[in-house]
Amino acid sequence: MTTPHPLDQATTLVSTGERQATGRTHPAYANMAGPFGGATAATLLRAVLEDPACIGDPIALTVNFTGAIADGEFEVSWIEKRTGRTVQHWTVDLVQNGKVAATASVVCARRTETWEHRPAVMPDAPPAAEVAPLDLGARLGWLQRYVFRFVEGDPRFGEAAPETPLSARTLCWLSDLPERTLDFLSLAALSDAFIVRIIQVRGVRGPMGTITLTTYFHADAETLAANGARPILGVADSRVFNRGFADQEASLWSQDGVLLATSVQASFYRD
Amino acid sequence: MTTPHPLDQATTLVSTGERQATGRTHPAYANMAGPFGGATAATLLRAVLEDPACIGDPIALTVNFTGAIADGEFEVSWIEKRTGRTVQHWTVDLVQNGKVAATASVVCARRTETWEHRPAVMPDAPPAAEVAPLDLGARLGWLQRYVFRFVEGDPRFGEAAPETPLSARTLCWLSDLPERTLDFLSLAALSDAFIVRIIQVRGVRGPMGTITLTTYFHADAETLAANGARPILGVADSRVFNRGFADQEASLWSQDGVLLATSVQASFYRD
Numbered sequence: 263m264t265t266p267h268p269l270d271q272a273t274t275l276v277s278t279g280e281r282q283a284t285g286r287t288h289p290a291y292a293n294m295a296g297p298f299g300g301a302t303a304a305t306l307l308r309a310v311l312e313d314p315a316c317i318g319d320p321i322a323l324t325v326n327f328t329g330a331i332a333d334g335e336f337e338v339s340w341i342e343k344r345t346g347r348t349v350q351h352w353t354v355d356l357v358q359n360g361k362v363a364a365t366a367s368v369v370c371a372r373r374t375e376t377w378e379h380r381p382a383v384m385p386d387a388p389p390a391a392e393v394a395p396l397d398l399g400a401r402l403g404w405l406q407r408y409v410f411r412f413v414e415g416d417p418r419f420g421e422a423a424p425e426t427p428l429s430a431r432t433l434c435w436l437s438d439l440p441e442r443t444l445d446f447l448s449l450a451a452l453s454d455a456f457i458v459r460i461i462q463v464r465g466v467r468g469p470m471g472t473i474t475l476t477t478y479f480h481a482d483a484e485t486l487a488a489n490g491a492r493p494i495l496g497v498a499d500s501r502v503f504n505r506g507f508a509d510q511e512a513s514l515w516s517q518d519g520v521l522l523a524t525s526v527q528a529s530f531y532r533d
Numbered sequence: 534m535t536t537p538h539p540l541d542q543a544t545t546l547v548s549t550g551e552r553q554a555t556g557r558t559h560p561a562y563a564n565m566a567g568p569f570g571g572a573t574a575a576t577l578l579r580a581v582l583e584d585p586a587c588i589g590d591p592i593a594l595t596v597n598f599t600g601a602i603a604d605g606e607f608e609v610s611w612i613e614k615r616t617g618r619t620v621q622h623w624t625v626d627l628v629q630n631g632k633v634a635a636t637a638s639v640v641c642a643r644r645t646e647t648w649e650h651r652p653a654v655m656p657d658a659p660p661a662a663e664v665a666p667l668d669l670g671a672r673l674g675w676l677q678r679y680v681f682r683f684v685e686g687d688p689r690f691g692e693a694a695p696e697t698p699l700s701a702r703t704l705c706w707l708s709d710l711p712e713r714t715l716d717f718l719s720l721a722a723l724s725d726a727f728i729v730r731i732i733q734v735r736g737v738r739g740p741m742g743t744i745t746l747t748t749y750f751h752a753d754a755e756t757l758a759a760n761g762a763r764p765i766l767g768v769a770d771s772r773v774f775n776r777g778f779a780d781q782e783a784s785l786w787s788q789d790g791v792l793l794a795t796s797v798q799a800s801f802y803r804d
Contacts, residue, residue: 321744321745321778321799322597322744322745322799324595324638324745324747326593326614326622326638326640328614328615328617328622329615329617343597343599343626343633343636344599344600344632344633344634346599346600348777348801349744349801351597351599351633351636353624353636355614361615362614362615362622363615365614365622365624365638367595367597367636367638367745369597369744369745369799371777371778371801373775373776373777373778374776374777374803375776376774376776376777376802376803376804377735377774377804378774378775378776379698379734379735379773379774379775380772380773380774380775381698381700381701381734381771381772381773382772382773427650427652429652430652463650463652464648464650473592473593473620473640474592474593474595474638474640476595476747476797478780478797478799480772480773480775480778480780481775482776500652501651501652501653501751501784501792501795502650502651502652502653502751502792503647503648503649503650503651504644504649504650504651504751504752505644505645505646505647505649505753506619506642506644506645506647507592507642507644507751509749509751509795511782511795513772521772521773524772524780524782524797526747526749526795526797528592528593528640528749530619530620530642531647532645532647533647533648
């Protein structure tokens with residue numbers, strides 16, 4: 263008997279009734295306060311994907327982080343809002359101690375064979391094997407769940423804040439640790455695996471955190487499985503830090519150069 | 534007495550109870566089937582912004598277009614999911630004939646004075662006054678609600694489909710017609726005012742439509758008002774058209790070079 267991967271443990275839901283279940287935060291994905299947002303996103307997505315009525319692959323996932331999640335149990339409930347011939351819409355709530363701590367909307371679809379066109383080009387980067395993993399020491403739980411091979415824009419943990427803002431761009435090979443074959447759950451989590459941009463641009467200062475995350479999935483399950491456990495290439499950047507709120511855009515590419523997902527997020531920050 | 538702007542008419546909600554109201558599609562924003570998605574987005578945003586409990590400016594808006602909206606009345610209801618000190622989360626449903634035709638999540642905030650940084654640079658474009666408006670003839674209602682001054686990537690309505698895919702990029706000055714001082718409602722609608730990318734890339738072929746739209750607002754109400762009714766610069770592009778679904782990313786800039794909003798959307802298409 264093998265122990266499930268920590269991501270599968272962290273996203274496990276135990277049914278408590280019709281489209282409701284109990285989950286539990288997992289220390290392997292601990293963040294500064296509560297769990298890594300990517301693990302929460304994967305948990306809410308899993309609730310939908312494992313529903314017997316789910317019609318197919320996820321196309322879009324929006325997660326709103328409405329409040330801090332404390333270590334321990336939480337309740338998840340989900341609603342099938344509307345199902346068409348090929349597109350299906352769901353909403354999900356995560357409640358802890360009677361308060362909504364996250365909401366999500368999930369769009370799933372039966373993908374069909376159509377004309378295909380992929381104008382986007384993968385950024386240049388040396389092969390993952392030629393990039394040294396970042397030594398994170400004994401940092402936060404979730405940072406230990408990924409091998410980060412930074413090509414550009416590594417976070418400056420523990421360094422003095424820069425005098426002038428640094429670039430918000432990061433280019434990085436990412437893979438699960440321990441290894442795990444890529445699927446929609448891990449891709450959803452990976453779309454949040456870029457350290458909040460303001461840390462890189464300005465150094466660690468006041469409170470900060472993601473408040474909403476939207477991920478679009480641009481590949482089917484077979485394409486993700488074909489990547490196996492090989493690192494995927496991520497690129498993230500920000501365009502604006504204004505009056506307490508910042509953006510982030512990211513894209514994730516397979517070893518074979520396929521754009522697997524794009525995502526945007528908004529985060530808050532204080533001085 | 535002056536007649537309200539068509540956008541204000543199209544987004545008017547008449548209260549029918551606690552956080553529920555009736556709206557009505559407006560012929561001025563008619564699209565191929567039902568209303569222009571931007572008008573729907575603005576309507577759902579307006580429900581939240583006019584709620585007495587709303588704490589401040591919108592930061593993020595996600596609208597899922599779950600089904601076709603027929604011309605006529607619809608019901609809108611909204612829920613305050615969680616309110617913190619500075620950030621507030623809402624969800625909204627639009628129901629017509631007993632079916633959910635759209636859902637939304639809205640993040641609002643009390644913006645605070647913080648360090649500010651805007652690394653993004655406005656794309657180069659000639660001044661709006663030097664770009665001729667596109668003559669749209671007697672096209673769909675909503676296309677008549679905007680002055681489109683295309684610098685690059687104008688739609689090829691009525692032309693033969695290109696033999697090889699064209700660029701998905703559009704650069705365009707946009708303004709409301711009739712004129713209207715910019716606010717969050719019009720900015721939400723403008724974030725959906727780029728014609729579905731596949732038309733530009735491939736020509737008009739099978740059915741197509743936006744299924745989910747996320748807009749981030751990067752400026753406060755005063756900054757929007759300062760732009761007045763002057764055109765704003767929009768740039769849109771797509772990265773992937775795969776097995777029935779495509780993406781779009783867009784950004785909208787003020788006359789003064791301020792990034793006002795960024796948005797992403799996913800659309801379906803059939804051959």
